[in-house]
């Protein structure tokens with residue numbers, strides 16, 4: 001693991017897409033990322049893909065974390081990824097967490113997602129992922145949602 | 156003012172020379188450029204040269220949880236649907252321990268997409284000087300105004316000192332209070348009540364709100380020339396919002412505050428020069444182990460500012 005000092009402050013949007021009302025996980029993750037030194041913007045519940053893309057744009061976030069526990073991930077996440085790219089936000093690093101079955105992860109990676117974190121994830125894992133994603137970004141590796149498939153955290 | 160800049164790269168690889176390009180495309184209506192421009196200003200402290208003043212700016216302050224964000228959401232909806240373009244800047248405290256910040260729930264903006272088109276919300280962490288108002292807010296308001304945002308609203312958490320700072324940025328200040336007696340006493344103590352141009356007592360759907368408003372009215376009427384309005388509203392149920400917006404629209408920028416505003420702006424610039432001083436870490440350590448005195452520390456800081464080495 002890299003030393004904590006290498007974490008660089010990033011602007012991160014944590015969003016709850018769709019009708020899903022489970023917000024504990026999103027709040028836990030938001031606080032952990034804040035404590036990790038990042039600026040975190042939590043969107044609140046029930047945002048449409050359009051709203052999420054607008055928030056990422058207006059806040060000029062470098063990272064978007066999606067929290068879904070309702071089972072609608074396979075339709076919502078690719079839609080959000082597609083709209084980000086369409087709105088010149090292809091550089092944004094996108095990852096997700098919540099209740100997402102193993103069998104769906106490969107499909108989501110193909111739409112540009114870089115990591116998926118399930119229940120019981122230690123928050124230090126999420127910070128480590130961000131750290132590595134940032135280092136890769138600085139090296140010019142493709143990590144943005146619009147960069148196509150390539151590196152993924154769970155590989 | 157000419158500032159010497161290092162060849163620093165800003166978020167997303169935007170260099171300093173791009174600020175004026177970004178401003179041009181932001182002015183033509185490109186929202187991506189506006190957003191990147193604000194990041195570039197926040198990171199570099201550089202102000203692009205613009206013609207307009209900082210525009211129409213309303214400050215919204217009040218105790219934590221009094222309903223500022225919810226109320227702003229309601230007012231924004233009124234303004235946006237009457238054709239104004241509304242920008243909201245939400246200032247949030249940065250954790251002094253981790254350096255990170257948890258930026259509050261974004262102002263809820265349900266409704267039609269063309270309404271949202273006229274609303275821009277941006278969270279701004281308080282950064283290195285907790286409780287202070289970052290000097291980058293001046294150029295950010297200027298840029299928003301230049302890009303055609305006709306109503307700019309700045310939300311701050313009401314914890315005392317920052318209110319005086321926010322009063323230095325805005326032309327109109329709205330104090331939002333809850334029905335809790337404790338909140339009002341807190342506002343009175345901190346002197347915020349004196350500073351506000353308009354006072355809203357929120358949560359009128361809960362018991363106690365109208366007696367709280369009455370309490371504030373009677374303490375204002377102690378000064379015979381004080382004719383400021385105290386409005387009862389419920390942000391949750393949408394009551395009293397139209398009246399509040401009309402009162403704010405009628406409110407004239409206070410010229411009498413001019414000198415105090417300049418003083419606060421000066422302090423805010425000064426603070427930021429101080430905390431971004433290259434040797435501030437070394438100097439505070441030396442103060443801690445007693446190898447220099449506070450006087451000497453100030454001597455060192457001031458002389459290097461004077462030599463232009465800040």
Ligand code: B12
Nearest residue numbers: 020021022023024025065067069070071097098118119121
């Ligand atoms: C608590 C709970 C509720 C509470 C929610 C309270 C709240 N405000 O959050 C209540 C009672 C309201 C509720 C209601 C419902 N629930 Co419920 N609920 C749960 C339960 C038991 C725990 C969820 C939780 O809070 N966990 C604690 C948090 C901290 O963990 P977490 O959310 O998983 O987050 C962690 C990781 O997933 C990850 N993570 C999460 N988000 C993100 C985001 C990012 C960016 C990252 C990096 C990581 C990350 O990090 C977190 C920390 O480790 C789960 C079962 C379970 N064991 O997961 C069911 C569960 C999620 N609920 C379920 C269902 C079906 C419902 C209901 C539809 C009805 C029902 N049958 O109860 C309603 C729908 C509500 C709605 N409108 O959406 C199902 C979902 C099934 C599915 N997806 O196929 C589950 C899985 C139960 C089950 N086995 O059937 N629920």
Ligand SMILES: Nc1nc2c(ncn2[C@@H]2O[C@H](COP(=O)(O)OP(=O)(O)OP(=O)(O)O)[C@@H](O)[C@H]2O)c(=O)[nH]1
Nearest residue numbers: 218219220221222223224225357358359389390391
């Ligand atoms: N009953 C009632 N609750 C309200 C009203 N307005 C806001 N609230 C609730 O008060 C709580 C705080 O609202 P916010 O709008 O976040 O308050 P805030 O002043 O912006 O809070 P901070 O930014 O954290 O200081 C939320 O739970 C709101 O739903 C109101 O008019 N009536």
Ligand SMILES: [Mg+2]
Nearest residue numbers: 223224259310
């Ligand atoms: Mg708020």
